[in-house]
Every structure is written in C-alpha cells, then in structure tokens.
Amino acid sequence: MIASGAAGAARHRFARIATDGTCDDVERDLAEEVPVALEFNGIGYAVLMATPTDLADLTYGFAFTERLIDGAADVLDLDCHRTPAGILVRASLQEEVAARVFDRIRHRTTDSSCGLCGIETLEQAMRALPSVPRWHGQIAAIFAAANALGDHQTLNRMTRSVHAAARCASDGTVLAVREDVGRHNAFDKLIGAMLRNGDAWNDGFAFLTSRCSFDLVEKAAISGCPMLATISAPTMLAVERAREAGLTLHTIVRHDGLLRP
Numbered sequence: 001m002i003a004s005g006a007a008g009a010a011r012h013r014f015a016r017i018a019t020d021g022t023c024d025d026v027e028r029d030l031a032e033e034v035p036v037a038l039e040f041n042g043i044g045y046a047v048l049m050a051t052p053t054d055l056a057d058l059t060y061g062f063a064f065t066e067r068l069i070d071g072a073a074d075v076l077d078l079d080c081h082r083t084p085a086g087i088l089v090r091a092s093l094q095e096e097v098a099a100r101v102f103d104r105i106r107h108r109t110t111d112s113s114c115g116l117c118g119i120e121t122l123e124q125a126m127r128a129l130p131s132v133p134r135w136h137g138q139i140a141a142i143f144a145a146a147n148a149l150g151d152h153q154t155l156n157r158m159t160r161s162v163h164a165a166a167r168c169a170s171d172g173t174v175l176a177v178r179e180d181v182g183r184h185n186a187f188d189k190l191i192g193a194m195l196r197n198g199d200a201w202n203d204g205f206a207f208l209t210s211r212c213s214f215d216l217v218e219k220a221a222i223s224g225c226p227m228l229a230t231i232s233a234p235t236m237l238a239v240e241r242a243r244e245a246g247l248t249l250h251t252i253v254r255h256d257g258l259l260r261p
Contacts, residue, residue: 008032008053008155008162008179031159033181035086038062040101041093051155051162051180052087054189055080058180059089061192065219068100069093072195129218129245135227137170137203139250139258142229144172145207146253152177153209163209165190170203183210184219191223201225205248212251214238221245229253234261 009029016026036050038059045068050058056078063069076092093101145168150157152174153164165186167176176199178189187208194200205227206220212234218241220228227248234242234251239261242249252259 008051009158029158031155031161031181037086037088039088039090040068041091041098043101043105045101045105047086048182048185050182050185053155053180054178054193055087055089057178057189057192057196058185059091059192060195061188061190061219063091063093064191064195065188065222066104067222068104069097072198129221129241130224131246132221132224133201133226134246135203135205135248137205137227141168141170141172142205142207142250142253142258143255145174145205145229146231146255148172148174149177149207149209153179155179156209162186165209166207167194167199167201168204168207170205174207175199175204183208183213184215186210187216187219191219194223205229207253211235212238212249214241217241217245217247217249221247229258233259 009031011027012030013025013027016024032051033049034052035047036055037047038045059078060072060075069075074094074097076094078089078091081088145166149164149166156162156164156179162179162181163183163186164177164179166174167190168174176190176193178186178193180186180189201224206225207229208216209231211232212230214235214237217228217238229250231253234249239249249261250258
C-alpha cells in the first residue's frame with residue numbers, strides 16, 4: 001500500500017519480521033525515484049533517474065555542468081510535464097548556445113563513442129577544466145559544516161536514502177542544500193539554484209554526502225568552486241582532475257578527522 005507523502009517521498013507499508021518470527025505492519029517514507037527527461041530546444045538530451053523536486057534547479061545545473069549554457073540568462077523558458085512514464089522538462093535555450101546541443105546529439109550517432117553522453121573521443125571525455133580560485137579557509141569550517149548538515153537534510157531525515165549537496169560559507173555555515181537519490185543530481189540542483197539566484201561560492205565550499213568521483217570534481221570546477229569536501233573516499237581520477245583545476249579536496253570527512261589528498 002502506498003500513500004502520498006511529503007515532496008520527494010511516498011509512504012509505504014511493510015511487513016516487519018523479527019528474529020523470533022513475529023510479524024507486524026509498519027509504515028516508512030521512501031524517497032521517490034522517477035525518470036526525468038531533459039529536452040533542450042525540442043531535442044531530447046538525457047533521461048535522469050531523479051527525485052522529482054527542484055527540477056528547474058536540476059535542469060539549469062545539468063545544462064551548465066554539461067557546458068551547454070554559460071549562465072542562467074541562456075535559458076529562455078522552462079516547463080515541466082508529468083506523464084505516465086515520468087516527468088518531461090522542456091527548456092528553450094538562447095540561439096547563441098543552441099548549437100552545442102545539436103553538436104553533442106550528433107556525436108551520439110557515431111560508432112566510436114566511449115560511453116559518455118555525446119562524447120565521441122577520449123580527448124573529449126577529458127576536456128580541460130577551468131582553474132578555480134585558491135581556497136583560503138580553515139579546516140574547522142569543514143567540521144562545522146559536517147556537524148550542521150544533518151539539520152538541513154529534510155528529505156534524508158524522512159527516508160535515510162538520499163544524498164545532499166550543500167553550499168557552505170567560509171566559516172562552515174550551511175547556506176543552501178539540495179537533495180536527490182543521485183549524488184550528481186543533488187550537486188546539479190545546488191549549482192542550478194546558485195545560477196538562478198545569482199549566488200557565488202566566494203570563499204566558501206561545497207560539501208557532498210557521497211564519494212568523490214571525477215565527475216563531481218568536474219562539476220565543482222566548472223562552477224568555480226574553490227574547495228570540495230565529501231564524506232567518502234575519492235577515486236584516483238578525481239584527485240588528478242582536482243589537481244589539474246587547482247581544486248582543493250577534503251575527503252572521508254568524519255567527526256575526528258579527514259583526508260586531504
């Protein structure tokens with residue numbers, strides 16, 4: 001049995017079976033995960049499995065970190081449509097950047113694709129990253145953010161199954177949070193919200209409740225973030241790509257310590 005719950009969650013009834021074999025009915029909030037199709041200028045670009053909240057932020061952030069747009073002004077309008085199969089998000093982009101969509105779509109038809117959306121060669125997959133400002137913050141700010149983040153994870157408190165991406169001030173104050181079942185989606189939602197609101201990282205940083213993969217490093221660098229902190233370990237490629245961009249990393253953040261690659 002499923003009943004409606006808060007945004008991004010649904011209530012589901014379970015049978016709880018104890019070690020002694022007794023059985024009781026319990027209810028629990030589950031995070032929603034639905035197909036979200038992104039369409040730019042009438043072209044279907046990607047389908048993401050995402051939590052259906054803050055979809056405008058997701059679309060702006062995804063388009064920006066995919067390098068389809070240079071800023072919020074490149075999006076002329078956006079609307080969402082629920083369908084039986086999922087959610088369709090249609091965005092119209094400025095003519096000056098529209099060719100980027102067609103170029104990436106065109107590359108998907110080649111036989112030499114390396115497996116990343118719209119990428120034709122290995123060189124395209126490892127495109128140069130922009131250099132980010134040097135981070136001058138204190139380690140104490142990271143621990144402050146880690147301790148405060150739970151209070152801002154509304155959906156995760158209900159479901160215990162979604163990631164969070166936080167924008168933090170230089171002292172560790174949590175300024176904004178976006179949540180999603182996908183760590184990439186959560187970060188794109190945060191970056192999209194920043195674009196739409198005209199916010200900048202300044203001397204702050206991003207804190208993610210996930211491992212540090214290379215694509216999250218790339219999203220951080222493309223958005224101009226000077227430091228990325230994550231609760232889990234980085235991959236080797238993430239460390240290398242962060243070094244290329246001058247992005248400071250802090251990983252495996254725990255209450256008693258962290259690692260700086």
